Amino acid sequence: MVxxxxxxxxxxxxxxxxxxxCLEVQEIIRDTDxxxxxxxxxxxxxxxxxxxxxxxxxxxxxxxxxxDFNKADSDSIIVVNDEDECVGLYVSEVIDVIDLSxxxxxxxxxxxxxLDPHYVKGVMEFNKxxxxxxxxxxxxxxxxxxxxx
Amino acid sequence: MTxxxxxxxxKPFGKHLRNLPIYAGATILGDGSIAPILDVTGIMNVLxxxxxxxxxxxxxxxxxxDEVGEVQxxxxxxxxxxxxxxxxxxxxIRIEKIDxxxxxxxxxxxxxxxxxxxxxxxxxxxxADVGPVDLSSPxxxxxxxxxxRTLGLIVKEIIDSVKVAVEFDEQTYKQPGILGATYxxxxxxxxxxxxxxxxxxxxQWVNENGIHLSEMEKEGASKVLVIDDSQFFLNQINxxxxxxxxxxxxxxNGQEAMDILKxxxxxxxxxxxxxxxxxxxxxxxxxxxxxxxxxxxxxxxAVTSVAGEQNVTKGKDLGADAYLLKLDREEILxxxxxxxxxxxx
Numbered sequence: 001m002v003x004x005x006x007x008x009x010x011x012x013x014x015x016x017x018x019x020x021x022c023l024e025v026q027e028i029i030r031d032t033d034x035x036x037x038x039x040x041x042x043x044x045x046x047x048x049x050x051x052x053x054x055x056x057x058x059x060x061x062x063x064x065x066x067x068d069f070n071k072a073d074s075d076s077i078i079v080v081n082d083e084d085e086c087v088g089l090y091v092s093e094v095i096d097v098i099d100l101s102x103x104x105x106x107x108x109x110x111x112x113x114x115l116d117p118h119y120v121k122g123v124m125e126f127n128k129x130x131x132x133x134x135x136x137x138x139x140x141x142x143x144x145x146x147x148x149x
Numbered sequence: 150m151t152x153x154x155x156x157x158x159x160k161p162f163g164k165h166l167r168n169l170p171i172y173a174g175a176t177i178l179g180d181g182s183i184a185p186i187l188d189v190t191g192i193m194n195v196l197x198x199x200x201x202x203x204x205x206x207x208x209x210x211x212x213x214x215d216e217v218g219e220v221q222x223x224x225x226x227x228x229x230x231x232x233x234x235x236x237x238x239x240x241x242i243r244i245e246k247i248d249x250x251x252x253x254x255x256x257x258x259x260x261x262x263x264x265x266x267x268x269x270x271x272x273x274x275x276x277a278d279v280g281p282v283d284l285s286s287p288x289x290x291x292x293x294x295x296x297x298r299t300l301g302l303i304v305k306e307i308i309d310s311v312k313v314a315v316e317f318d319e320q321t322y323k324q325p326g327i328l329g330a331t332y333x334x335x336x337x338x339x340x341x342x343x344x345x346x347x348x349x350x351x352x353q354w355v356n357e358n359g360i361h362l363s364e365m366e367k368e369g370a371s372k373v374l375v376i377d378d379s380q381f382f383l384n385q386i387n388x389x390x391x392x393x394x395x396x397x398x399x400x401x402n403g404q405e406a407m408d409i410l411k412x413x414x415x416x417x418x419x420x421x422x423x424x425x426x427x428x429x430x431x432x433x434x435x436x437x438x439x440x441x442x443x444x445x446x447x448x449x450x451a452v453t454s455v456a457g458e459q460n461v462t463k464g465k466d467l468g469a470d471a472y473l474l475k476l477d478r479e480e481i482l483x484x485x486x487x488x489x490x491x492x493x494x
Contacts, residue, residue, distance in 0.1 A: 036175075036183040038166055045165050048175060055175050057163040057208050085163045142164050 006101040008133070010066040010126050011078065011094040013061045014068065016114060018091075019124070020078065024136050026086060029077040029093050035090075046090050049095065058088035064139065065115055082140045098126065106134055159186050171195055189263065190460060220314045221454055224291070225338065229283030229305035233338040234273055236291055236311060237476045240343055243292045247303065249284040252274070261301065263292060269351070271303045273341055276326035277347040295347055295479055296354045302343065317381040325349045328389030329381060344389075344478045360482040362370075362394030372396040372416050373485065376406045376434065377423040381474055386421065386452070389478050395485065407437055410444055419485060420449045423475075424460070432467060439468035448488045452481065
């Protein structure tokens with residue numbers, strides 16, 4: 001499949017369907033057994049992983065979204081590019097990569113979703129499930145996370 | 150402890166973890182796993198235990214006199230005889246083994262190959278009147294950087310690395326290559342002067358490096374005010390500054406220093422101060438100088454036995470121009486020289 005602007009990675013954070021543009025995703029890692037926890041870190045940081053010699057922080061998306069986190073149900077880390085560094089997003093399950101050409105993303109502020117509207121760019125339908133297209137920049141914004149505390 | 154452990158590369162954390170002052174970063178181990186690396190100064194700040202390390206029980210103090218000197222990290226070595234020597238750990242970049250048959254003599258200089266490069270090798274007995282290093286079997290080489298080169302000190306055996314708070318006696322034992330002596334774990338231990346050893350054997354390296362002032366430069370040389378509560382370090386720093394061609398004044402704490410600086414005919418043009426001192430410490434002194442209209446232009450270098458990134462930042466924030474290690478003679482001289490040159494221009 002040729003990647004283009006309209007490709008999206010569809011994944012689940014607990015029972016919520018979420019999507020990120022493939023342009024934002026560097027790779028997907030299925031190994032979640034080698035996360036090194038960092039004591040004293042914020043609770044939404046699961047720890048760090050070694051990706052080809054780079055130390056990458058892993059953000060626990062369920063916890064970050066203030067949802068329950070169940071380790072047994074979480075099997076993937078989506079590695080995204082964030083300016084000049086990489087960050088891993090610990091998610092429940094990666095479902096598919098789809099081409100959304102022709103599908104409409106509704107940029108509606110009234111998100112019928114359990115997520116903080118800041119974290120959502122828009123919503124669409126995937127397999128009849130309401131799927132949130134995530135606002136990566138806002139999710140990775142350290143300052144806004146700190147100001148909430 | 151293992152002294153043969155390889156060097157590690159500290160990689161910084163990503164932005165989500167950078168707010169944790171207790172970590173310097175992390176390193177990747179041979180099996181690919183990650184080991185977070187603690188930042189001692191950061192932990193001290195978080196726990197607000199700055200300046201209390203004299204109470205650490207593990208620090209050996211000089212029991213005979215109950216004197217507590219400055220905390221030093223030292224590597225204890227021997228030449229294969231009864232004499233014990235101490236090398237400041239801050240000077241050391243790596244420790245290697247060498248088979249003495251691999252040591253080559255080029256003129257009067259011994260050399261050996263380390264990290265793929267030919268490295269000048271020295272022994273303590275090159276300059277000091279001590280037992281010669283036993284070269285009949287494999288030896289250890291302490292690699293250090295000096296005068297723009299990587300150099301090695303050949304010793305027979307590495308005994309231990311210790312953190313001690315002791316005052317060195319420089320009257321009885323001081324000689325080229327030896328700064329002084331103290332008792333560590335009941336053994337008389339001589340503090341090695343790496344710079345002294347190298348400069349005695351290879352004086353041309355010191356000259357070509359230019360950290361000592363030329364006759365012409367001495368004319369306009371700074372008068373340096375040296376402040377340290379340890380008589381040993383005060384003498385140390387004072388003597389190498391004099392040797393390099395500077396004029397000096399000394400004080401034992403910040404208050405004495407301010408008294409000197411406030412004298413009407415004071416011509417001090419450079420301040421080199423310790424941090425940990427009674428009466429008025431280095432931080433207070435730096436602040437006092439920077440807040441005084443007449444004095445605030447004077448360059449200040451803070452010196453300490455224990456460096457930490459936080460302290461470097463604190464020193465710079467308060468207005469110190471540089472923050473250096475006390476026993477790093479080369480770095481101190483180079484820094485003062487750079488300010489001295491600026492002034493002449």
